[in-house]
Amino acid sequence: MRIYIIEDEPLAVKHLINIISSVLPAAEIMGAADNVREASNWLSLNHPDLIFMDIHLGDALSFDIFKNAKVTAPVIFTTAFNQYAIQAFHSNGVAYLLKPISIEDMQEALSKIDNLRKHLSNEDLIRNILSQIKQPSYRERFMVSSGSKLKSIKIDEIAWFASEGRYTKIVTYANQRYLINETLEKLQEVLNPKFFFRINRKNIVGIASISSMVPWSKSRIKLELTPTSEEEVVVSVERSSDFKEWLNQ
Numbered sequence: 001m002r003i004y005i006i007e008d009e010p011l012a013v014k015h016l017i018n019i020i021s022s023v024l025p026a027a028e029i030m031g032a033a034d035n036v037r038e039a040s041n042w043l044s045l046n047h048p049d050l051i052f053m054d055i056h057l058g059d060a061l062s063f064d065i066f067k068n069a070k071v072t073a074p075v076i077f078t079t080a081f082n083q084y085a086i087q088a089f090h091s092n093g094v095a096y097l098l099k100p101i102s103i104e105d106m107q108e109a110l111s112k113i114d115n116l117r118k119h120l121s122n123e124d125l126i127r128n129i130l131s132q133i134k135q136p137s138y139r140e141r142f143m144v145s146s147g148s149k150l151k152s153i154k155i156d157e158i159a160w161f162a163s164e165g166r167y168t169k170i171v172t173y174a175n176q177r178y179l180i181n182e183t184l185e186k187l188q189e190v191l192n193p194k195f196f197f198r199i200n201r202k203n204i205v206g207i208a209s210i211s212s213m214v215p216w217s218k219s220r221i222k223l224e225l226t227p228t229s230e231e232e233v234v235v236s237v238e239r240s241s242d243f244k245e246w247l248n249q
Contacts, residue, residue, distance in 0.1 A: 001024060001026070001027045001028070001049045001050055002027075002028045002030050002048045002049045002050070003020060003024075003027050003028065003029050003030060003048055003049065003050050003051070003052065004029075004030045004031055004032070004033075004042070004043070004046070004048040004050075004051050004052070004073075005017070005029065005031070005032040005033075005051075005052045005053075006032070006033050006034075006039045006051065006052065006053040006054060006057070006062055006065070007032065007034065007052070007053075007054040007078065008034040008035065008054060008056070008057045008058045009054075012054070012078075012099070013032050015100075015101070016052055016078065016101065017029060019101060019102075019103055019106045020052075020106070022103055022106075023103060023106050023107055023110060024110065030046065030048050034057065034058055035057050035058050035059045035060075036057055036059050036060045036061075036062060036064045036065055036068070037059065037068075039053075039057075039062070039065050039069075040064075040065050040068035040069045041069075043065065043069040043070075043071055044068075044069045044070070047072060047073065048073050049073060050073055050074055050075075050076065050113075051071070051073050051074070051075045051076070052075075052076050052078055053065075053075050053076070053077050053078065054077075054078050054079055055077060055078075055079040055081065055084050056079065056080075056081070056241075056242065056245050062077075063084075063087060074093075074094040074113060075093050075094065076093070076094065076095040076096075076097060076109055076113075077093050077095070077096045077097065078097050078099060078101060079096075079097075079098065079099065080098065080099045080242055081098075081193055081242075081246075084096075094109075094112075094113050095109035095112065095113065097109060138155075138190060138191060138192040139155060139187075139190040139191060140154065140155050141153060141154050141155060142155075142158070142170060142178075142180060144170065144178035144179075144180060145178065145179075146178065151178075153170065153172060153178070155191075155192075157172045157173060157174070158170055158171070158172055158173075158206060159171050159172060159173045159205075159206050159208070159209035159225065159226065159227060160203060160204065160205045160206055160209045160225055160229070161184065161187060161196075161203065161204040161205075162202060162203050162229070162231075163183075163184055163201070163202040163203070164179060166181075167179045167180065167181055168180050168181075168182055168183065168184060168187065171227055171229075172227075173208075173209070173226070173227070175227040184198060184201075184202075184203075184204055187204055188204070191204065193246075194207075194249065195207050195208075197239075197242075197243060197246045198239070199223070199233070199234075199235040199236065199239055199243060200234065200235065200236040200239065201236070203229075203233055205223065205225060205233070207247075209225045209226055209227075210223055210224075210225060210226075211224045211225065211226045212224040216234055216235075218237055219237055219240055220234050220235055220236065220237055220240060221234065221235040221240055221243065222234050222235075223235065
């Protein structure tokens with residue numbers, strides 16, 4: 001199988017190649033592009049069997065590639081965002097993997113494609129998977145302890161989350177603070193990414209909680225939150241690019 005990769009993060013490309021090599025040792029990596037223009041030009045002249053495509057590229061969203069070139073190969077989209085699923089499956093997408101991608105994710109996607117290919121044409125394949133997509137369901141409230149009582153906190157009351165050892169602290173816009181027994185990793189799966197973003201290993205912030213931003217060292221961004229945090233809140237280097245894209249949605 002001939003594979004082409006479209007991804008603007010070198011480490012992500014390396015990680016993807018390692019996983020592909022583990023799952024498909026006979027696969028040929030035909031090349032990689034990190035921007036829309038390069039990928040469009042290459043796909044205008046070449047025809048791989050499968051494409052792995054990140055959505056957020058350095059110059060634009062990868063969906064622009066389909067405006068510039070006729071893409072006939074099925075596409076496995078790889079991204080840190082889950083709000084583009086419908087658009088992805090209207091753009092030759094046959095699988096949608098959220099980063100970080102595991103070997104199990106890759107095996108499941110390739111197995112699904114292989115099974116469907118045995119029975120369906122490319123057009124039918126895309127239509128079949130599209131029909132199976134469900135809109136993501138996000139958390140609407142959290143049950144918390146308030147003294148000796150229990151209390152339900154609506155999601156639109158929450159400003160930000162902070163890791164507190166084995167627990168996570170919820171901070172509301174009314175500056176009420178509660179501990180819940182859920183990790184930030186778990187919260188990432190259930191919070192609507194349109195409104196919440198994990199900026200580093202200790203914080204998830206709500207878009208409305210950000211009162212100001214200033215450039216910080218090493219291409220990072222320092223945030224001032226409402227309510228104020230007792231600790232410095234800085235977007236990590238690894239998440240700064242995606243954070244800027246999130247703000248531009």
